Amino acid sequence: MDKLFYKNQYLKEFEAKVIEVKEFENKYHIVLDMTAFFPGGGGQQCDLGDISGREVLDVYEKDKKIYHVVNERIKDDSIVKCKIDWDRREDGMHQHLGQHILSGCFFKLFNANTVGIHLGKEISTVDIIGQLDEEKMRKAEALANEVIKKGLEVNFLVPSEEELKTMNLRRDLPNTEDDIRVVEIEDLDINACCGVHPSKTSDLRMIKIKRFEKNKGNTRIEFLAGQRAVNDSLNKDKVIRDICNYLSSNEDEALNGIRNLRASLEEIKIEKKKLEEELLEYEVNSLLAENEGSNKSRIINKIFIDKSVEYVTKLANKLSEKDNVICLFAIKNKDKANIILSSSKNIENINMGQVFKEFANIINGKGGGSKTLAQGIGELGKIEEFLNSIYDVCYSII
Ligand SMILES: [Zn+2]
Structure with a gap:
C-alpha cells in the first residue's frame, strides 16, 4: 500500500482503487491501493474526510494495512474519489511540528530533553525534564518563533540501520520492526517520528506557550501552534482593546x-x-x-425592604447584645422573605430556633438556629402573620 502522506504531506484529494472491504458492526473498513489518509501516529490524530460521498469515521493501521471506516458499503475494485478533512490535518501537523520545534529549542538552549507529549483538541503539552522558570519559557518561546521566521526545512528521512547509528538523535529509538522515520529540522532538531509534518517551519506562523507547571519533577508546558496561536493572539488583542476602552x-x-x-x-x-x-x-x-414600653423586655417586630441580610443580621446581633431585647426581623425580597429572629442571652424561657420551627408552616419556611439566633427563608404572602404570631407568643411568655 502506497502511503501518499509520506510522499506529499500537502495532498488533499486523490483517486484510489478499493482492494479490500470488511464489514464489522454495520460499518465498512476499506483498504485502498494507495492513500493520503494518515492513520495517526507519533501522538498525532488520524485523518478524517470523505471517500466518494461517504464520511470517513476513522482511519487506522493494522497488520501493515490502512483501514478507512465508513457507514455505507463501497464495492471492491471500484475507483473512489477521496478528500482529506484538511483543517483537521493541517491543525494536527502544526501542533505536531510545534512540539518538535519546542522540544528542539529546550534541548538546544538548556540541554533539557522531552519526556512526554500530548497533542490535544484544544491545547497540546510537552513535558521537559527538570524545573524550568518563566525566563527559560520566554527564551524558548522566542527561539521557537525565530525558527518559524527563518523557515527552516523539515526533512523526513528513512535511514538504513547503519545510517541511524551515525545520526545523533535527541531521543532513544522506538522499539519497532518497521522502518524508522526520522524528522530533521535543519540544525535545530533530529528525532525519530512517524507523524506527518509540514515541509517548512514557516507554515506554523506562530508558537505560543500558554502556561507551564511542575509535573512529577518535570515541567509540563501547554502550547498552541499555527492557526490556534494566531486565533489566541487575535482574541487577546480584542480582550485588551475592550479593557483599554473600558479604562479609557x-x-x-x-x-x-x-x-x-x-x-x-x-x-x-x-x-x-x-x-x-x-x-x-x-x-x-x-x-x-x-420600642421603649411598659413591659420590662422590648420585642422589636420589623419588616425591612431594601436592606441586606448581612446588615439586618448585624443589627439583630447588636440589639441582642443588650439585655431584654427580642428582634423579629424579616427582609422582603423579590420572591421570598429572609427571617432573622434573635434574643438577648439573659432571656431564658424563649428559644428562637424552636419558635421559628413552630410557626414555619405559615410561610412554608425553611431554617432554624440556636436559642438566641434563628435564620431562614419563607414565602412573602403571610410574613406579617408569621411575625405577629411569634410576637404574641413572646409577649405572653416574657
Ligand atoms: Zn513528529
Whole structure:
C-alpha cells in the first residue's frame, strides 16, 4: 500500500482503487491501493474526510494495512474519489511540528530533553525534564518563533540501520520492526517520528506557550501552534482593546488603570464599612427608643425592604447584645422573605430556633438556629402573620 502522506504531506484529494472491504458492526473498513489518509501516529490524530460521498469515521493501521471506516458499503475494485478533512490535518501537523520545534529549542538552549507529549483538541503539552522558570519559557518561546521566521526545512528521512547509528538523535529509538522515520529540522532538531509534518517551519506562523507547571519533577508546558496561536493572539488583542476602552487608557497604562480602580475600591469599601457602622449604631438606638414600653423586655417586630441580610443580621446581633431585647426581623425580597429572629442571652424561657420551627408552616419556611439566633427563608404572602404570631407568643411568655 502506497502511503501518499509520506510522499506529499500537502495532498488533499486523490483517486484510489478499493482492494479490500470488511464489514464489522454495520460499518465498512476499506483498504485502498494507495492513500493520503494518515492513520495517526507519533501522538498525532488520524485523518478524517470523505471517500466518494461517504464520511470517513476513522482511519487506522493494522497488520501493515490502512483501514478507512465508513457507514455505507463501497464495492471492491471500484475507483473512489477521496478528500482529506484538511483543517483537521493541517491543525494536527502544526501542533505536531510545534512540539518538535519546542522540544528542539529546550534541548538546544538548556540541554533539557522531552519526556512526554500530548497533542490535544484544544491545547497540546510537552513535558521537559527538570524545573524550568518563566525566563527559560520566554527564551524558548522566542527561539521557537525565530525558527518559524527563518523557515527552516523539515526533512523526513528513512535511514538504513547503519545510517541511524551515525545520526545523533535527541531521543532513544522506538522499539519497532518497521522502518524508522526520522524528522530533521535543519540544525535545530533530529528525532525519530512517524507523524506527518509540514515541509517548512514557516507554515506554523506562530508558537505560543500558554502556561507551564511542575509535573512529577518535570515541567509540563501547554502550547498552541499555527492557526490556534494566531486565533489566541487575535482574541487577546480584542480582550485588551475592550479593557483599554473600558479604562479609557492605552495598553501601557491599562495595568495602572486597574491598580487605580482597585485602590479606589478599597478606599470606598473602608468608607462604606465606617458609614454602615454609624448607621447601625443610629438604627440600634432609634429602634430601642421606639420600642421603649411598659413591659420590662422590648420585642422589636420589623419588616425591612431594601436592606441586606448581612446588615439586618448585624443589627439583630447588636440589639441582642443588650439585655431584654427580642428582634423579629424579616427582609422582603423579590420572591421570598429572609427571617432573622434573635434574643438577648439573659432571656431564658424563649428559644428562637424552636419558635421559628413552630410557626414555619405559615410561610412554608425553611431554617432554624440556636436559642438566641434563628435564620431562614419563607414565602412573602403571610410574613406579617408569621411575625405577629411569634410576637404574641413572646409577649405572653416574657
Ligand atoms: Zn513528529
